[in-house]
Amino acid sequence: MNKLDAQRQKEIQQAEELLFAGPQALGFAKGLFQGHFVADWVMPYPRIPATQQVELDGALTELRQFLDEHLDPAEIDRKADIPRSVIDGLGRVGVLGMTAPTEYGGRGFSQMANCKILEEIGCRCASTSVFVNAHHSIGIRALLLFGTNEQKQRWLPKLSTGEQLGAFALTEKEAGSDAANVQMQARPSEDGSHFILNGEKRYITNAAIADVLTVMARTPVPGSDKTAITAFLVTPDMPGFEMLEARMPKMGIRGTATGRFALRDVKVPKENILGPYGKGLKVALTVLDFGRTTFGACCTGAAKTCLRLAIEHANTRKQFNKTLGNFHLVQKKIARIAADAYAMEAMTTITAALIDRGLEDYMLETAMLKVFTTERLWECVNDVFQIYGGSAYFVDRPLERMMRDARINQIGEGANEVLTSFIALVGMRGPGMEFKEIYDTMMKPTRERGFAKAWTAGKHRLGATVRVPEIPVRSPELRWFANQLGHLIRRFNVAVNRALITYREPILDMQLVQERVANAAMDLLASACVLSRQDAELQFAQRNGNSSSPDQFAADLFLRQSFRRIRQFLAELTDNDDKSVLATANSILGKPGK
Ligand SMILES: Cc1cc2nc3c(=O)[nH]c(=O)nc-3n(C[C@H](O)[C@H](O)[C@H](O)COP(=O)(O)OP(=O)(O)OC[C@H]3O[C@@H](n4cnc5c(N)ncnc54)[C@H](O)[C@@H]3O)c2cc1C
Numbered sequence: 331m332n333k334l335d336a337q338r339q340k341e342i343q344q345a346e347e348l349l350f351a352g353p354q355a356l357g358f359a360k361g362l363f364q365g366h367f368v369a370d371w372v373m374p375y376p377r378i379p380a381t382q383q384v385e386l387d388g389a390l391t392e393l394r395q396f397l398d399e400h401l402d403p404a405e406i407d408r409k410a411d412i413p414r415s416v417i418d419g420l421g422r423v424g425v426l427g428m429t430a431p432t433e434y435g436g437r438g439f440s441q442m443a444n445c446k447i448l449e450e451i452g453c454r455c456a457s458t459s460v461f462v463n464a465h466h467s468i469g470i471r472a473l474l475l476f477g478t479n480e481q482k483q484r485w486l487p488k489l490s491t492g493e494q495l496g497a498f499a500l501t502e503k504e505a506g507s508d509a510a511n512v513q514m515q516a517r518p519s520e521d522g523s524h525f526i527l528n529g530e531k532r533y534i535t536n537a538a539i540a541d542v543l544t545v546m547a548r549t550p551v552p553g554s555d556k557t558a559i560t561a562f563l564v565t566p567d568m569p570g571f572e573m574l575e576a577r578m579p580k581m582g583i584r585g586t587a588t589g590r591f592a593l594r595d596v597k598v599p600k601e602n603i604l605g606p607y608g609k610g611l612k613v614a615l616t617v618l619d620f621g622r623t624t625f626g627a628c629c630t631g632a633a634k635t636c637l638r639l640a641i642e643h644a645n646t647r648k649q650f651n652k653t654l655g656n657f658h659l660v661q662k663k664i665a666r667i668a669a670d671a672y673a674m675e676a677m678t679t680i681t682a683a684l685i686d687r688g689l690e691d692y693m694l695e696t697a698m699l700k701v702f703t704t705e706r707l708w709e710c711v712n713d714v715f716q717i718y719g720g721s722a723y724f725v726d727r728p729l730e731r732m733m734r735d736a737r738i739n740q741i742g743e744g745a746n747e748v749l750t751s752f753i754a755l756v757g758m759r760g761p762g763m764e765f766k767e768i769y770d771t772m773m774k775p776t777r778e779r780g781f782a783k784a785w786t787a788g789k790h791r792l793g794a795t796v797r798v799p800e801i802p803v804r805s806p807e808l809r810w811f812a813n814q815l816g817h818l819i820r821r822f823n824v825a826v827n828r829a830l831i832t833y834r835e836p837i838l839d840m841q842l843v844q845e846r847v848a849n850a851a852m853d854l855l856a857s858a859c860v861l862s863r864q865d866a867e868l869q870f871a872q873r874n875g876n877s878s879s880p881d882q883f884a885a886d887l888f889l890r891q892s893f894r895r896i897r898q899f900l901a902e903l904t905d906n907d908d909k910s911v912l913a914t915a916n917s918i919l920g921k922p923g924k
Contacts (some may be wrong), residue, residue: 676856757826
């Protein structure tokens with residue numbers, strides 16, 4: 331085996347270990363890749379139970395009042411600091427421990443309810459929503475999910491109220507997108523009572539203001555010369571903790587304190603190991619799933635602000651004796667923002683509900699939500715910026731700040747390119763394994779059981795390519811859309827099968843193919859969420875004597891545009907300029923053609 335193959339085997343083994351814990355219920359996104367519409371996960375559109383809704387409404391009212399009175403996003407950006415009074419206030423209104431259980435001082439909210447809270451913050455100030463995310467969605471999430479009772483009792487009460495703050499420290503110079511390449515070392519002491527940590531972390535949100543940091547470091551695997559990543563709870567008062575840069579000056583979300591720190595022979599008690607020893611990467615990826623869900627909520631909030639600002643300006647600014655809203659090219663932008671904001675909210679709600687309802691593996695859906703909403707938000711910000719013309723450029727308007735702030739979303743918590751590739755590869759794994767089963771048996775047709783398995787796999791593959799899945803909408807107005815979506819899922823499945831048969835293992839490196847597959851899958855998920863939401867809203871409207879729902883046009887537009895994009899992505903799988911793109915890039919990069 332050459333070095334590259336050995337590295338690939340290692341990566342596959344690592345991914346298998348991390349992602350596939352055993353037999354699980356078929357999730358919605360994985361189902362799409364197999365030509366199924368697993369309706370139960372998306373329909374009917376999830377609703378927060380009435381008692382929780384009352385509590386959420388109360389929390390939102392309190393939050394809105396606090397933010398109206400105390401949050402000044404422009405000043406936070408100008409001073410590159412979120413005032414302590416704002417942080418304390420967020421703690422008082424419960425935001426910093428929203429999903430922590432009440433026995434630890436939290437509010438015990440579901441993910442769905444928490445997303446509504448984050449949407450409210452995200453529509454006002456990205457610095458503040460990223461701060462809350464770093465503290466709550468990823469900072470204390472590891473404790474909530476993996477902490478022992480003792481650890482929870484010790485740390486959570488103060489973290490839930492904001493008396494103490496949390497951070498999540500994975501990234502290093504050599505471990506950015508390649509998160510598994512953590513170099514920080516954790517060596518066990520001779521008596522086994524503690525670990526000695528050495529190394530540096532960078533780009534860590536809240537690092538300089540956190541009282542507890544979840545830190546990923548490399549530990550020896552007993553009985554071998556290998557190492558694995560383990561999560562540790564580290565506090566800045568531990569001797570050897572050195573803050574190298576408390577606030578790295580930066581372009582956007584300037585209010586957040588993004589820091590760089592070193593651990594030099596820091597002794598961390600073994601009781602501070604968080605989650606299973608050697609399973610830190612699993613801890614990190616699970617935590618990031620939650621972060622990506624609230625990312626969706628924050629982006630939804632920001633997209634709604636884009637829409638509000640666009641409407642305000644289009645209805646007031648006059649040129650050529652008309653308000654801007656009379657021009658079709660302005661209308662086109664506003665319509666698209668409205669459609670996208672609607673879809674982003676639907677997708678966030680459904681993804682959060684998957685977590686609340688106990689789907690075991692939602693990595694694909696959270697990755698799709700993150701990529702989809704961050705890319706859409708960037709388009710929304712760009713569109714509203716254009717509608718404001720020259721005035722968008724000046725600092726008396728929020729738009730230049732919103733643009734600077736929005737840019738981090740496509741990079742943080744997994745760069746979108748990395749997640750796009752992940753979505754395609756994890757999604758295609760199911761059908762890919764079925765093909766492998768068929769292929770292996772055809773090569774070695776000796777084992778009877780193997781034949782039976784291959785036969786079943788073959789039937790599944792074939793069945794999915796001829797069957798159009800049914801989408802159970804209740805509103806007759808949506809039947810045409812549901813039918814179209816069913817046909818597109820079937821076409822997607824055929825395209826995935828064809829790509830797997832055509833490219834076989836090299837598909838693992840073919841990111842241009844992966845991107846189209848992932849993009850089509852994301853639009854299929856988004857369309858399913860929009861259909862589900864619109865169905866619920868139409869049913870509600872009709873129960874109240876109305877023939878249409880308020881957002882029917884936006885939903886309708888989203889579905890039409892999304893279907894068009896899906897058809898385009900699938901068509902480009904066979905009609906593209908990939909060879910020319912790669913030849914150009916390789917010639918410019920001075921690489922031999924690949
Ligand atoms: C403001 C801010 C706050 C942050 N907060 C935190 C935090 O709280 N905790 C934490 O641990 N980290 C944090 N990060 C780190 C963040 O998660 C990383 O920046 C991100 O994972 C990307 O890593 P990188 O910057 O090293 O980029 P690199 O890994 O160098 O990647 C650069 C670019 O290369 C491309 N690329 C990389 N790999 C691939 C691939 N396999 N395929 C195709 N393209 C690829 C992508 O376009 C990517 O954007 C923060 C970063 C910023 C900027």
